[in-house]
Amino acid sequence: MATAAPAVDCRQRAVLSTTLSRTSAAFLFLSVVVVGAVASARWITSTTAVLQGRLTRLPATAATPAGTAAASALHHGTQHTQQPRPSTPSQPPPLPPPSRPPPLTYSISCPALNLSHDAQAPQASPTIARALLSSSSSCPSYPIPTPSPSTAASNNNSCPSYFRFIHEDLRPWRAAGGITRAMLDRAGLTATFRLVVLGGRAYVQRLRPAFQTRDLFTVWGVLQLLRRYPGRVPDLELMFDCVDWPVVRTHLYRGEFAKIMPPLFRYCGDDSTLDIVFPDWSFWGWPEINIKPWDALLEDLKDGNNRVRWLDREPYAYWKGNPSVSVTRQELVKCNVSSTQDWNARIYNQDWFKEGKAGFKDSDLSNQCAHSSIKYAVDWGNSHKKLAQRIGKQASSFIQEELSMDHVNDYMLHLLTEYAKLLKFKPTKPAEAVEICSESLACQAEGLEKKFLLESMVKSASDTGPCDLPPPFGAHELKMLKQRKENSIKQIEMWEQGASKS
Ligand SMILES: *[C@@H]1O[C@H](CO)[C@@H](O)[C@H](O)[C@H]1NC(C)=O
Ligand SMILES: *[C@@H]1O[C@H](CO)[C@@H](O)[C@H](O)[C@H]1NC(C)=O
Ligand SMILES: *[C@@H]1O[C@H](CO)[C@@H](O)[C@H](O)[C@H]1NC(C)=O
Numbered sequence: 001m002a003t004a005a006p007a008v009d010c011r012q013r014a015v016l017s018t019t020l021s022r023t024s025a026a027f028l029f030l031s032v033v034v035v036g037a038v039a040s041a042r043w044i045t046s047t048t049a050v051l052q053g054r055l056t057r058l059p060a061t062a063a064t065p066a067g068t069a070a071a072s073a074l075h076h077g078t079q080h081t082q083q084p085r086p087s088t089p090s091q092p093p094p095l096p097p098p099s100r101p102p103p104l105t106y107s108i109s110c111p112a113l114n115l116s117h118d119a120q121a122p123q124a125s126p127t128i129a130r131a132l133l134s135s136s137s138s139c140p141s142y143p144i145p146t147p148s149p150s151t152a153a154s155n156n157n158s159c160p161s162y163f164r165f166i167h168e169d170l171r172p173w174r175a176a177g178g179i180t181r182a183m184l185d186r187a188g189l190t191a192t193f194r195l196v197v198l199g200g201r202a203y204v205q206r207l208r209p210a211f212q213t214r215d216l217f218t219v220w221g222v223l224q225l226l227r228r229y230p231g232r233v234p235d236l237e238l239m240f241d242c243v244d245w246p247v248v249r250t251h252l253y254r255g256e257f258a259k260i261m262p263p264l265f266r267y268c269g270d271d272s273t274l275d276i277v278f279p280d281w282s283f284w285g286w287p288e289i290n291i292k293p294w295d296a297l298l299e300d301l302k303d304g305n306n307r308v309r310w311l312d313r314e315p316y317a318y319w320k321g322n323p324s325v326s327v328t329r330q331e332l333v334k335c336n337v338s339s340t341q342d343w344n345a346r347i348y349n350q351d352w353f354k355e356g357k358a359g360f361k362d363s364d365l366s367n368q369c370a371h372s373s374i375k376y377a378v379d380w381g382n383s384h385k386k387l388a389q390r391i392g393k394q395a396s397s398f399i400q401e402e403l404s405m406d407h408v409n410d411y412m413l414h415l416l417t418e419y420a421k422l423l424k425f426k427p428t429k430p431a432e433a434v435e436i437c438s439e440s441l442a443c444q445a446e447g448l449e450k451k452f453l454l455e456s457m458v459k460s461a462s463d464t465g466p467c468d469l470p471p472p473f474g475a476h477e478l479k480m481l482k483q484r485k486e487n488s489i490k491q492i493e494m495w496e497q498g499a500s501k502s
Contacts, residue, residue, distance in 0.1 A: 104461035106227055108454070110138075110443035127449060128216045131440040132206060139201075139437035159410055159467035160402040166415050167472035169269070169276045170422060172250075176258050178424040187239035187262035190247055195219070196237045196429050197416075200226055205433035212288045213449060214242040216441065217281035220453055223438050224284070225412050227458040229466070232413060234420035237427040240265045242281070244325050246273035263419070278415065279408050285452025289350065293456035295405050305396060310389045317378045320348040335374050343375035344382070376496045409458075410466035418469075 131138075173179050188194065192210045196203040204219055218240060226233055239262070241247070246269045253261040253274065267280035283294040291297065323329040336347040381388035420427075442453045473481065 103463040104227075104230055106438075106457070106459055106461075108439055108442050108457065110439065127213065127441065127445045128204075128206065128219065128436075130444045131436055132204065132434045134440060134444065138440040138443060139435050140439060155464045155467070157467045158470055159414070160407060161470060162402070163411060163414060163467075164470050164473055165277070166411070166418055166469065168478075169415075170418055171472075172253075172258075172261060172274055173263055173422050176261060179263050179419075179422045180259070181425045182260055183262055184237060184239060184425075186260045187241075187248075187264040189262070190241050190243070191239035191264065192242040193219070193240055194237065194430070194433060195222060195240060196427055196433055197222075197226070197233055198235050198427060198429060200231055200233065202226060202436055203429045203433040204436045205430055210242040213286075214281045215240075216445075216449070217284045217286070217452075218242065218278075219436060220438070220441055220456070221279065221281070221284050221412070223436070223441070224456065224458040225409055225416075227438065228409050228462050229413055230461050232417075234417055235427045236416060236420040236423060238263070238265055238416075238419065240278070241275070242266070244268070246270055246275035248274040250274050263422075276415070276419070279412060283405065283408050284456040285449075287448040287452055290448070293452055294408065296455060298400060298404075301396070302400065310392065311385060315378070315382045316344050316346045317374055317381075318346050318348075320350050322350050332374075344378040345374045373492070373496055376492075376499050379499070380495075407467070409462075413466050414469045 173183070188207060191207050192215050193207055194205040196205075202219070202223055206215070210216075222233075241264050243266065246266060248262055248264050250272055261274065264275050265278045266275045267278060269275040269277045282291050285291065285293045292300065319332065321329060323333045333347050333349070335343060335345045337343070337345065438453075438457060442450060442457065445453050
């Protein structure tokens with residue numbers, strides 16, 4: 001059974017049986033897949049050659065009428081392309097034209113840049129730092145877009161149900177009557193960057209260095225959202241923390257402290273924290289470990305799934321990640337195969353930091369694995385092959401269908417829209433924030449970073465609206481959901497106990 005082992009710590013709620021827990025477990029679930037893909041994906045070896053030292057222009061979509069219309073405007077980044085309208089309709093057509101105006105199309109053309117490598121931040125890609133230094137000149141000027149009428153209309157298509165956790169994540173601030181500047185400032189205590197959106201343009205104030213290129217790819221994701229839904233992302237100011245674990249402890253912000261409850265965006269959350277969950281950077285690429293942008297990775301996953309028949313797969317629970325970020329992960333490592341035990345778990349280290357951090361030693365502890373659930377789950381999977389396959393299939397189709405890049409964009413749009421509605425102050429650009437745009441990032445990047453940025457670039461605006469945001473859970477619904485989750489965990493624990501006795 002080539003299934004993913006239960007995800008742990010920050011991403012704990014990604015466990016298969018609890019797809020619907022407090023926050024958008026969907027995004028967290030992804031981490032399991034990505035981690036799995038590290039091993040199975042072919043490693044790109046020759047990618048950098050394509051782009052090195054060259055400023056790449058994407059081909060204009062000149063084969064279509066919209067492309068032809070847009071082609072002349074491509075050099076300046078974004079432009080509205082409008083269908084030519086008859087100015088003197090002497091003979092009104094018998095029917096209104098059936099076609100919609102073509103969506104905006106985009107391309108990037110980089111000016112010759114003299115790349116300065118001085119702006120390097122420790123342990124991080126210099127791209128975003130360079131972009132912040134050079135950006136004011138490199139962002140094209142274009143009129144503030146207004147949403148086209150077709151994207152304002154509902155397309156009568158409900159978003160996947162995990163979108164309902166958008167309401168859950170924001171509920172504390174709704175209950176507090178909104179988000180004040182004092183709350184935002186407090187979120188700045190740990191934030192990696194401040195993001196300001198004003199009139200469809202993005203401004204970034206870097207507060208501290210991020211690990212690897214997380215800030216770059218996260219900001220890039222927001223910029224792509226601005227291209228996909230021009231004029232629809234509301235004015236806002238937010239604080240983003242690129243670190244892996246949630247920090248806004250719920251119990252610290254009760255009573256009078258609710259008035260400084262910080263709204264802090266990050267890639268994960270859990271039941272005892274208030275961090276607001278946002279899609280993680282790897283949807284747009286993770287160059288350090290060669291994780292491609294999501295659309296390409298989805299294709300690879302599909303191919304990989306087709307390549308080896310389920311029943312021919314190796315019967316192991318597989319996990320790869322960085323164990324030093326949490327205690328639960330360190331415990332997981334103890335379940336690895338060793339000279340004294342083989343529970344069919346294969347745990348691999350993707351360690352960014354020096355090993356041994358936080359007193360972690362994996363030697364001599366291999367027989368203390370506390371996750372008997374791992375042994376149980378793998379044994380169960382190997383003795384219920386058909387059912388295990390069905391679970392795997394459902395997880396795959398969830399990934400392929402409900403976690404498409406379209407849904408990721410729609411999730412961000414709905415989350416930011418609902419968030420912005422709660423702001424009780426007028427967003428402004430602080431003096432330290434610098435405008436940042438697709439051009440300023442893509443043109444400063446090099447190698448695999450640049451390749452992934454260009455690959456994940458939104459090339460045309462959406463010609464329909466986002467999916468419809470489902471309503472919040474009712475109090476009863478939420479209670480039932482929690483109940484169901486607790487019951488299935490209890491059930492599994494009972495099965496495990498039964499199995500260990502026999
Ligand atoms: C690029 O920068 C270097 C060092 O600052 C300078 O010597 C060189 O003339 C610059 N090149 C161009 C094309 O501006
Ligand atoms: C939208 O979907 C609902 C339920 O599927 C359907 O009853 C309704 O007629 C649809 N409305 C439009 C405008 O298509
Ligand atoms: C787990 O065991 C495998 C096989 O012996 C080994 O290659 C791997 O490095 C081990 N993982 C860790 C985290 O020690």
